[in-house]
Amino acid sequence: MFLTRRSLFSIASLTLGLAATSAWAASQTDEAALAALRALYEAQPQAAELGDRAAAILVFPKIVKAGLVVGAQTGDGVLLIGGKPAAHYNISAASYGLQAGVESFAYALFFMTESSLKYLRESGGWAVGSGPSVVVVDKSAARNFNTTTLTQDVYAFPFGFQGLMAGIGLEGSKISRISP
Template identity: 55%
Template sequence: MALKGLAVIVLIQIVAGVPFGSAAFAQGPLRAPSSSEIDGRVTPALNELYSQNETAKALAAKAKAILVFPDIRKGAFIVGAQYGYGALRKGHYTVAYYRTSAASYGFQGGVKKFAYALFFMTDSAVDYLDKSGGWAIGTGPSVVVVDQGMARSLTTTSLRSDVYAFIFDQSGLMGGIGVEGSKITKIEPR
């Protein structure tokens, strides 16, 4: 288990561009960006999503809050990891900051960058995020990942789920991206 954990740390460092070696390990976990750095990435990411997806723009008007992770890095060679930082917005204001991470293993390989936004449609879903101390997607509020086909048929009057997820701004070479099993933890950025 310790070897698997070490492999994940090395993989996260490689994906994030952190130099590998004893100096990198001595620094401890990856440093969180500042709140202004996170906010500086969230706003353009949301604007890009809204320009590409009218359904996301319509959901934003009804959402109680939106959690945006604008820069997720995923890398894998047998063992995989993904990592990123984001902000929870209510209206146009950031109310909290979060980190997302996930690990996987199996037949996989490649590197990918992507973004995702979670649209919280109920107060109870926002409360769960706030009070859980760390949310693993797939537990707690129901999450529906909106693909292009669903986006065309979803209307704001047919909303039934607590949270809707949009994955966007994908680049790199790796099959399969998902948010299921991602651990979301509240942070206090520098």
């Protein structure tokens, strides 16, 4: 196959354009994750204390969940180490049962141990419910713990709910590393 200069230029331009678009999308996700984490810290100061002690924080700034008997949820997030983006992840899940509605929300997962962070990084996709133990913390539970009572590998904070749908949980969710 013979390629002309024009076709090589077109292919190179398309490749650079796709790379720039991907980098822009990643930076948008990074900014959204940092803003979501700041909002969580303002709403729940205990989360900020947890963040100071965490080995890493995986923030999903927007997860969309929809269902009518059969449901699904998905969202992209950023792994923050030392407050800086280190990797990108996707969370997805499917469910079946008595459910109806659409909502969006955010999740912040605080990895308290190096071993739980290693598991996230080295697994080919972490199915929540296997591997490190995860405790979902709501506002009332957050008021009752302090840094001396922390004993679990991962703490999850759901927040920023919009829309209307019954039932939420991480069980059965799969978290996979992505390359935006």
